[in-house]
Amino acid sequence: MSSTFRPPNLALATVGLSLATFMQVLDTTIANVSLPTIAGNLGVSSEQSTWVITSFAVSNAIALPLTGFLTRRYGETKLFIWSTMLFAVASLLCGISQSMTMLILFRALQGAVAGPMYPITQALLISIYPPAKRGMALALLAMVTVVAPIAGPVLGGWITDNYTWPWIFFINVPLGIFAVSVVATQLAGRPEQTERPKMDYVGLITLIIGVGALQIVLDKGNDDDWFNSSFIVATTIISVLSLAVFLIWELTDKDPIVNLRLFRHRNFTIGTLSLVLAYAAFFGIALLIPQWLQRDLGYTATWAGLATAPIGVLPVLLTVFVGRYATRFDLRILASFAFLVMGATCFMRASFYGDVDFNHVVWVTLLQGLGVAFFFMPVLSIVLSDLQPREIAAGSGLATFLRTLGGSFAASIVTFMWQHRAIVHHSQLTETLTPYNPIAQQAMLQMGAGSDPQKARAQLEQMVNVQAYNISFDEVFYVLGIIFVALIAVVWWAKPPFTAKAGPAASGH
Numbered sequence: 001m002s003s004t005f006r007p008p009n010l011a012l013a014t015v016g017l018s019l020a021t022f023m024q025v026l027d028t029t030i031a032n033v034s035l036p037t038i039a040g041n042l043g044v045s046s047e048q049s050t051w052v053i054t055s056f057a058v059s060n061a062i063a064l065p066l067t068g069f070l071t072r073r074y075g076e077t078k079l080f081i082w083s084t085m086l087f088a089v090a091s092l093l094c095g096i097s098q099s100m101t102m103l104i105l106f107r108a109l110q111g112a113v114a115g116p117m118y119p120i121t122q123a124l125l126i127s128i129y130p131p132a133k134r135g136m137a138l139a140l141l142a143m144v145t146v147v148a149p150i151a152g153p154v155l156g157g158w159i160t161d162n163y164t165w166p167w168i169f170f171i172n173v174p175l176g177i178f179a180v181s182v183v184a185t186q187l188a189g190r191p192e193q194t195e196r197p198k199m200d201y202v203g204l205i206t207l208i209i210g211v212g213a214l215q216i217v218l219d220k221g222n223d224d225d226w227f228n229s230s231f232i233v234a235t236t237i238i239s240v241l242s243l244a245v246f247l248i249w250e251l252t253d254k255d256p257i258v259n260l261r262l263f264r265h266r267n268f269t270i271g272t273l274s275l276v277l278a279y280a281a282f283f284g285i286a287l288l289i290p291q292w293l294q295r296d297l298g299y300t301a302t303w304a305g306l307a308t309a310p311i312g313v314l315p316v317l318l319t320v321f322v323g324r325y326a327t328r329f330d331l332r333i334l335a336s337f338a339f340l341v342m343g344a345t346c347f348m349r350a351s352f353y354g355d356v357d358f359n360h361v362v363w364v365t366l367l368q369g370l371g372v373a374f375f376f377m378p379v380l381s382i383v384l385s386d387l388q389p390r391e392i393a394a395g396s397g398l399a400t401f402l403r404t405l406g407g408s409f410a411a412s413i414v415t416f417m418w419q420h421r422a423i424v425h426h427s428q429l430t431e432t433l434t435p436y437n438p439i440a441q442q443a444m445l446q447m448g449a450g451s452d453p454q455k456a457r458a459q460l461e462q463m464v465n466v467q468a469y470n471i472s473f474d475e476v477f478y479v480l481g482i483i484f485v486a487l488i489a490v491v492w493w494a495k496p497p498f499t500a501k502a503g504p505a506a507s508g509h
Contacts, residue, residue, distance in 0.1 A: 007128055007186035014125065014140065016182030020084045021121045022144045023175045024114045027091075028056065029152030030168050031107075034160040041165065044100045050219070055104045056111035057408065058215040062208050063115020064401035065258040068394020069200075070116055071123070075192035076393055080120045081180055086113040088176025095166035118145075119396035124187070126384070126392060135377060136323030142376030143319045146369075147312045149286065154305045200257035202249050207258065210242030211405075218408040222415050259394050262387065270494040271383030272399045278339065278375060278487055280406035281480045284414035285346070285368070286311075291415075292473050293361070296354060296466045307361045314369035322377050330496065331378035336488045338378070341371030346481030350474045354466055382494045414476060421472035422465075429464045 007013035031038070031052055039049035070079050090110035097103035125137035159167045213235045224232050250256040263269045289308055293299040299307065326334055345368040352361075387395045432439075 005128065005190050006130075007190075009186060010128065012182055013128060013186035014137070016179045016186065017080075017121045017124055018140060018144055019175060020080070020087075020179035020183070021118050021141065022148050023172050023179070024087060024117045025145060025148035026152045026155070027110065027114070027172065028060075029149045030156040031056075032153055032156065034156050034165045034168055037160050037165050038103070039100075042097075042100045042103065048100060050223070051100075051104045052107055054216065054219040055108040056114075057219060057404075058212050059108040059111035060115050061215050061401060061404055061408070062211050063112045064119070064397050064404060065207065065211075066204075067116040067119045067397025067400075068259055068391075069197060069257045071120065071393040071397075072195050072197050075194045076120055076123055076127075077183070077187045077190055077192060079116055080124060081184055083113050083115075083117050083120070084176050084180050084183070087117065088173050088180075091169040091172035091176070095169035097166075116397065119393055119400050122380070122384075122396045122400075123393040128187070128190075132327075133323075135327045135381065136320070138380050139319050139323030139326065139377040142322075142380065143315050145376055146315045146372050150309055150312045153290075154309065157302065157305070197255050200250075200253060200255060203246060203253065203257040206242045206246035206249065210239050210246050213239035213242065214405075215408060218412045221412050222419070226416070258398065259391070260398075262391060262395050262398060265386045265395075267382050267386040267494045268384075268395055268399075270490065271379055271385070272402055274335065274487055274491045274494075275379050275383060275399060276402045276406040277483060277490070278342070278379065279403045280410035281346075281483045282342070282372070282375075283407035284410040284476075284480060285349075287411050288414055288418060288473065288476065289349075289361075289365075291418075292469070296469050296473075297356075303358075307358060308365055310362050310366040311369045311372060313366060315373040318370075318373040322373060326374075326377055327381075331381055332491050332494060334374045334378040335382070335491045338371045338373075338375035339484045339487045339491070342368055342375070343481045343484030345371065346477045346484060350478040350481060352470070352474065352477075354470050379491070382491070385494075385497065414480075417479075418469070418472050418476050421475055422469040425471045426464060426468035429468055 035049045035052060038052060039045065042049075067079075074082070087110060090106055090113055093106040094103055094110060097106055122138070122141060125141060126134050129137045156168050159165075159171070217232055217235050217239060221232055227233055227236070247260070250258050250260050263272075286308065290299075290304040293304040293307055322334075345364050348364050348367075383399050384392060384395060
């Protein structure tokens with residue numbers, strides 16, 4: 001069968017697919033700012049409430065690499081429809097939860113059924129667009145990937161403040177119903193070829209245990225002081241052993257549940273490596289800046305959101321341009337430009353200080369958006385370019401899984417390094433604050449040590465603390481800048497051509 005299937009209304013089909021993905025990506029961050037309210041309403045501690053985030057992340061990470069197997073078994077269109085429908089149902093159950101246990105359970109269900117949605121959307125968009133316009137489809141999906149996590153905390157905060165927290169989940173229900181209706185109608189005639197692969201139970205069980213334990217370690221490590229916690233040590237050992245068995249089994253089994261042999265493709269390997277490292281650095285930036293603005297510069301959550309939101313402006317404005325014209329260039333050049341811009345903005349932030357004004361923060365964030373606009377589409381195209389049509393969904397699922405895991409690693413490492421280096425700098429800065437240092441004594445006098453020495457010492461401690469975290473912030477961004485620049489060398493190992501092939505139904509494979 002030739003690549004001839006097109007939906008009756010390509011624009012409407014694109015809206016349906018993109019809306020479902022936007023909803024799913026949005027839900028990875030929308031609950032973050034609502035945790036204190038949720039914890040208060042359900043009568044649990046703030047520490048317990050973080051499992052609302054962790055449960056979703058764990059089950060989502062487990063489900064992502066299973067996309068290839070589920071696609072072979074049920075077909076792309078049917079899998080997308082069922083995943084989106086179940087996501088809406090799980091969202092409704094989250095909203096009506098009467099206890100933290102119920103909410104965590106339904107969030108885990110929501111994360112699991114959300115797993116295939118992004119990679120399947122990617123595969124379906126490639127299959128329904130003609131070859132000349134597939135870049136546009138990937139650029140649109142890239143825009144959703146950038147904008148949704150930014151919109152999540154802002155929308156979540158607004159809904160929680162103006163309505164009640166269950167509505168952050170209820171809004172998914174009408175969106176899910178609309179997306180399912182549109183896609184079911186538009187892709188009704190899309191031919192698909194399914195098979196009945198045998199269930200790889202060893203691979204499935206070791207994947208669930210290994211990835212689940214790893215995600216818990218990454219989410220809870222900083223809170224539990226890492227390997228000083230017996231829980232973290234035990235969970236790490238379980239994860240390492242399970243993943244070791246998983247890797248050996250999947251590479252030797254005839255019909256593995258996760259096809260690791262996709263890494264035999266050069267562009268898939270190089271593209272995925274570039275995607276994972278760049279996204280990890282990008283995720284680290286998105287995590288650190290709001291924390292720094294609120295902790296050390298005294299921003300409210302709303303103003304911190306406004307300072308970071310401009311990162312989505314240029315990707316939105318440039319989506320059509322990138323999608324239409326990017327394929328005329330060597331995609332390695334565009335990816336290199338993206339890494340160069342994002343690296344440059346990291347180096348700019350490495351010189352931020354405590355008195356930096358709002359406008360300066362916004363302009364650097366806006367400039368970073370230029371790099372982001374040229375990052376996702378070229379790199380995603382490279383990732384998928386040398387896969388066989390029947391491997392697109394599996395490859396997209398595996399790459400998205402590793403990208404998600406990269407973000408989790410980045411969240412833990414960046415937070416740890418920021419806090420750890422701040423402690424080191426705090427120690428170094430206080431070495432000279434002694435009664436024998438005339439400058440230190442003069443500072444104490446100016447703060448009113450004569451009238452209230454305790455208050456003066458508290459002020460001085462606060463100043464030192466802010467400076468220590470500021471120096472650490474600069475160091476972390478310097479390292480992130482180096483990572484982006486180094487990725488320019490990595491992406492040039494990929495080889496043209498970089499045109500993504502059609503999905504299995506459209507190509508007859």
